[in-house]
Amino acid sequence: MLEKFKLFFQKKFILFLLPFFIFFVPALYTIKDYNINWDEPEHFMRGQAYLRYFLTGERNYNKLPLFKESQFFFRDRTKKVEIKLPRYSIYQNTILDGEYYLTQATGHPPLNDILASTTNLIFFQKLGVLDDISSYHLFIVICSSFLVFLVFFWVKKEYGLFAALVASFSVSLYPLFFAESHSNIKDPVETFFFALTIYAFYKGITQKTWRWLIISSISFGFALGTKFNILFSPFIIIPWVFIYYGRKILDLRKFWFAFLAYPFIAFSIFFASYPYLWASPLKRTLEVFGYYKSIGSSVGGHLQPENFYIFGFNSYPLQTIFFTTPMIVLFLFFFGILYVFKRGFNEKNKFLFLILLWFIFPILRVTLPGSSIYSGVRQIMEFIPAMAILSGIGASFLVKQVSSIMYQVLRVKSKNKKKLISYSLCSLLILSFLPITIKLIQIHPNENVYFNPLIGGLKGAKEKNFPYWGSSLGTSYKQGVEWLNKNAEKNAKVAMVIATGQNVPSIFFREDLGFENMAWSATKRKGEYLIEAVFDGWIREWHYDGEYVDNVLKPVYEVKVDDVPILKVWKNDKEHTHPRFLKEKTMLSDKIKWREGEDEFSIDLEKEVDLMKISISYKANKCTPFKSGIVYLSQDGEGWTFEREPVRDAMIKDYRFDYPLVGKRAKYIKIILSSDNSCEYNVEDIKITYI
Secondary structure, X not given: OHHXXXXXXXXXXXXXXXXXXXXXXXXXXXXXHOOOOOOXXXXXXXXXXXXXHHHHOOOOOOOOOOOOHHHHOOOOXXXXXXXXXXXXXXXXXXXXXXXXXXXXXXXXXXXXXHHHHHHHHHHHHHOOOXXXXXXHHHHHHXXXXXXXXXXXXXXXXXXXXXXXXHHHHHHHOOHHHHHHHHHOOOHHHHHHHHHHHHHHHHHHHHOOOHHHHHHHHHHHHHHHOOOHHXXXXXXXXXXXXXXXXXXXXXXXXXXXXXXXXXXXXXXXXXXXXXXXHOOOHHHHHHHHHHHHHHHOEOOOOOOOOHHHEEOOEEOHHHHHHHHHOOHHHHHHHHHHHHHHHHHHHHOOOOHHHHHHHHHHHHHHOOOOOOEOOOOOOHHHOOHHHHHHHHHHHHHHHHHHHHHHHHHHHHOOOXXXXXXXXXXXXXXXXXXXXXXXXXXXXXXXXXXXXXXXXOOOHHHHHHHOXXXXXXXXXXXXXXXXXXXXXXXXXXXXEEXXXXXXXXXXXXXXXXXXXXXXXXXXXHHHOOOOEXXXXXXXXXXXXXXXXXXXXXXXXXXXXXXXXXXXXEEEEEEOOHHHEOHXXXXXXXXXXXXXXXXXXXXXXXXXXXXXXXXXXXXXEEOOOOOOOOOEEEEEEEOOOOOOEEEOOOOOOOEEEOOEXXXXXXXXXXXXXXXXXXXXXXXXXXXXXXXXXXX
8 A cells, every 4th residue: 555655656746847847957957048138137136125124124235245256256157266155146236225125116016026036045145056147037937837837737637638738838838938937037927926826716616625715815915926917817717706606606605714815815915025015005005006007008109000909909919929829839729719619618617718718818908998018928928828728728629539530531440549549649749849849949049039930930020010029128138248258359348239237247248348338439439349139119219329330330240030130249440330431521510501590490401411410519698508409301301300319429518419310311400409498599610420
């Protein structure tokens, strides 16, 4: 009897470990291949500040000596360097510390930040087995791995081993999920807690036990402490409960204590993990709700082109899912939907009805008029496990249907032959995941810019100008940094084009490289390297900086997916400048026709030129200095194009206005300068640089 128990335990234990480690091992192995994303520095700094506050009561790092030696080991991996303990994270910021975060609201709740900082404390600061950045990302990998296990375990219980395997493969190999599980501190974590909340609630109701409902409330609290997406889960759970119980809905009275405790437990976790709320609970909680209202609505205009809206409904989320989901998952998902409508509503536990609601609602809430979403569908990632479950069930349904047809066509009566046919079909479907596996290996670590063949890959998405094509949220930067570490000359300078210095951890760079955005020299061309991700809208949004590097400089390195650059490195010197931009000419005031009006200043160049810079100085007078300027260009004096004020180098200092351009063709220029009071421009000197 004891031996049988041991054998049973070993089988169950292996079954428990297998789906978790199928995802965890490759995710951990590749964890160093990813940069942080644009959002993470703020989360890491806040997490460290709150973690220190919880562990020690300290609101700052004054009692914590921060040694530079603690960071040196991971700057140069080619050398074996003795590290003096203690080690500290670069995100233990002495300015953005507990004093700051206890008085400032900074968007999303911080529980995930605190938990990620905990893995940093254990695996980097204490044990030193992972580097500073990977130790934060370990928390995301762990949550993502548990999600894969949860999908496998749940589907196996409901629909068997084959459906569970397909469902777990569908999650693991979903390109967006695999990539974001390495460097997205919010969405994969929220997806896991979201899934666990629904699973535990399902178990509590179907097994009629309050204990699972308590587990669900705890998971709800962890999800709420990460992101407010979980607040929409009742729209999934409540309809399912009514369908499941039907006329016996009053039987829920037996769970009255668990239902009363549910919101108390969930909100207690949210409140306890968010020290900023403690000083003024109601007022500051409403601030957090206000933040979500502002980012969850499209007040002021649509975020996608108008052709994506049908009667006010935004088709962008559905189109994005359709074009970024692997073909095999889409194919099996279709059969899963067929099975739902064929058999799902007759199920005793109404499991498929629950999963269908789970898939539909996250997408529906960002499709409805007045809602918004941007940069793909990472913000509603909780739809992915539901889609994967339906794909697994669709695979099982498909095998049964095809097997049945083959039995009849081939007139198979032997049970062994029937098993052989079924097993062969199952194996074939499992092998159908091989193409997406190979594709992910080919584009690694850029899986989050994947587009499927229905749109022609990333190349097709770019050609069709699909919104946010190529947007990786900065996770591609590390590939450019690694190229610089291998190829840049000693003591070279490096700057970002769009992003700030915090978007790439300084410890990633070779020790002698000077990484600072102040190194940006523009047309002075001092030889610094420039690095930036390339995606839909990046030039449009950032005007001069983006246009300068894209039009004036030749890239020295490119990261490509489907032959489309998603990151470029430039060297800002004459050697890597397109020849035409080295032939600048200057036009001074005595050669320029200009006119000063009541509210604008206009210039007639008398010929079309490619403008590089407009400089205007004007005499000091009783007016306050001009604060901003708007420039309009025209080739014929009738059709005018608005030129956005550049991010850098477009400065109005004292009584001088400098406006850089990048070869914009024009004959006429119109400038509107504004100050606190209206007055004459009193122009003293004009200088036009052109090619």
